[in-house]
Amino acid sequence: MNKTATRARLEPYPPAVSPSPSLCPPFSREKLTLWILFATIIPLTAISANHIEFDLRALGGGFEDVANLIARMLPPEVSDPPRIGELLLETLMMALLGTVLATVLSIPLAFLAAANTSPHPLVQRAARMIITMCRAVPDLVFAVLFVRALGIGVLPGVLALALHSVGMMAKLFADAIEQIDEGPREAVRATGAARLSELVTGVLPQVIPAWIGTFIYRVDINLRTSVVLGFVGAGGIGFALQDALRGLMYESAMGIVLIILVIIAAMEVVAIGLRRTLLDPASGSGPAPRAIPASSSVRPPWTRDRIIRTATGAATVGAIVWSFVHLRINPLAPIASGGELIAVFGRLLPPSIDGVEAVLFTAVVETLAIGLVATVLGAILAVPVGILAAGNISPSRPVYWAARAVVLVVRAIPELILAVIFVAAIGLGPMAGALALAVGTIGFLGKLVADSIEEIPSGPIEAVRSVGGGWWDQLFSAVIPQSLPQLVGHWMYMLDVNIRTSTVLGIVGAGGIGFLLMESIRA
The missing domain is CATH 1.10.3720.10 (MetI-like)
Known part of the structure; x- marks a missing residue:
């Protein structure tokens, strides 16, 4: 061993940089933006509250009216259980089909709207504009338009949920794509793979967990939204809720709300289980697998996590197929009614006030x-x-x-x-x-x-x-x-x-x- 190597080994490591006397983190651009946001929101909120004459003291005089209304809702009852059950099933299917259709539409839009996968800045802006337009139009407005074009039923509700959901799902999908680690994608690109293979192999595996979480969350939102769509004839349990409120049958209305609560509670339990599987995939999946010899199969083992994912995917596909059959939805109906759809949506143009x-x-x-x-x-x-x-x-x-x-x-x-x-x-x-x-x-x-x-x-x-x-x-x-x-x-x-x-x-x-x-x- 030469003297230089010995000296390098015996000499202590370079002294660490002495810490700053202040323990406060450095003032960053993000922190400045946050303080500007707070400084803007506080006065704007005060001005807004004054503009709408917001005064919590007004609630004091209304407690008696609310108490009377709640008293009229008790005890809750379900006047026609078979009909309520069928409408509830329609609501669940609407939420599922609407979210699935939105997912199908959102995936290509997300790749076009993400800065790191869009083929051109103009394409990215166009995709972002479509996403913003879908988010800007309320789902109830979509439902009214589709009901007018296609008639009363479940299909207008599914289409309304799908178009409005694109505004949220495509945006979150695109955000997830922009946050990926570019390393795997660059490795795939270095092999000379085509662009489609690059996206499928280098991007999709990184974003699928976030996409699944968004899908689960959107099903939950659409389940609640589909209740309201029934008020305008777009199917689901909202039909029954609207009838109960218009007929001043508040006990029945409360019964329907409690049924909705139970369904959303069940959805919450399922969502929590799926989220835990996604966030901690190694949990409960057994000991770490041993190194696989080169001659062995490279297929991953059937761990508990993989079984849950596969079973969930199969159940989702089965539910989608069964929903189409049970609701007797014709996927070609929007195409067959294309002229009426164009006429109804065409009445929105040109804009006028x-x-x-x-x-x-x-x-x-x-x-x-x-x-x-x-x-x-x-x-x-x-x-x-x-x-x-x-x-x-x-x-x-x-x-x-x-x-x-x-x-x-x-x-x-x-x-x-x-x-x-x-x-x-x-x-x-x-x-x-x-x-x-x-x-x-x-x-x-x-x-x-x-x-x-x-x-x-x-x-x-x-x-x-x-x-x-x-x-x-x-x-x-x-x-x-x-x-x-x-x-x-x-x-x-x-x-x-x-x-x-x-x-x-x-x-x-x-x-x-x-x-x-x-x-x-x-x-």
């Missing part, structure tokens, strides 16, 4: 104000509930299940029903719409917060716990710093959803542009 010029701007501002106030108020309650509903940070199992129950119950009640209750309590106006959306936000945003926290790496939490950090230390030192970007993104998405949903609540007099929109479509 004749007759509503004087009130349109005020209605738009009111809708934006309703969405902002509802999202901020709902987030104040949803974030704590979501933290307690996250299995990896919740202080105890009873607290976890109680928080999950709150999220589940709130999500089971459509915002349209909540708007009816608040209109009965405080009267017509935008405040009723803001309160209905705020309560609905607790369910949706609370679930998103809980799921995001459960997906963060457990290392920082374990590190804080190992040095004796308590629950609050783990929350503020390990959980919030990791999940904050996702929480801000979820809040922005919820704001987008609430602004669009507020256009629908105008149907029951809950303010905003919804009343003008529905009157224009019905004319």
Whole structure:
């Protein structure tokens, strides 16, 4: 051994760079953006609340009316169980078929809209524009148009759910594609593979888990949405709920809402199981497999995780086929009714505001104000509930299940029903719409917060716990710093959803542009 090597081995490592006296993290562009966002939202929320005359004291005088309405809903009853059961089955099938069709449409759109897979910037902008248009048109508006073109039934509901779902699913699919590790894709490209093989081999395996999670979440959303679509004749259990409300049969309405709650609870249990399988695929799958000799089969072993995935996929395909058969849906019906569809949707062009010029701007501002106030108020309650509903940070199992129950119950009640209750309590106006959306936000945003926290790496939490950090230390030192970007993104998405949903609540007099929109479509 020469002297240089010996000296290099004996000399100590270079001294570490002395830490900065301040323990605060450096001021980054992301932190600046976050502070600007907070500084903008707070005054805008105050201005919006003042614009719609939002005053929680108004609820005090409406408690008696709400109590009377709830008393008329008890005890809940189901007047025609066979009919309710058939309509409930229709609702489940609508949600499934609508989400499947949206997935089929979203996958190619996502590849065209993702910056790292789009063939050209113009194609990317065009795809993003289509996605935005699908998200901008409320599902209820799609349903009214399809019912007018195809008639009353389940098919208009499936098409309405599918087109509107593309706005969310294609966007999240594209975002997942843009976040992939480019290494596997570049390795496939280096072998000289075609572009399609590059996408299938280098991109799809990385994004499929996120896509499956989006699919499961969208089925849950579409299940709730399909209830509302029945109000305009687009099939499902909404038919029965509409009949019960119009006939002032509140006991039957409450019975239907409880049935919906049970179904969504079952969906939640299934979703939790599937998410755990996706997030921890090695869990319960047995010991790590031994190295496979070169001459052996390269097929992966049939672990519990693989069996669950295969069985779930087979069950989904079977449910899709059976839904088509049971509902007697003709996939070619939209093509056969193409002329009528073109005529109905063609009436939307050219855009015109004749007759509503004087009130349109005020209605738009009111809708934006309703969405902002509802999202901020709902987030104040949803974030704590979501933290307690996250299995990896919740202080105890009873607290976890109680928080999950709150999220589940709130999500089971459509915002349209909540708007009816608040209109009965405080009267017509935008405040009723803001309160209905705020309560609905607790369910949706609370679930998103809980799921995001459960997906963060457990290392920082374990590190804080190992040095004796308590629950609050783990929350503020390990959980919030990791999940904050996702929480801000979820809040922005919820704001987008609430602004669009507020256009629908105008149907029951809950303010905003919804009343003008529905009157224009019905004319």
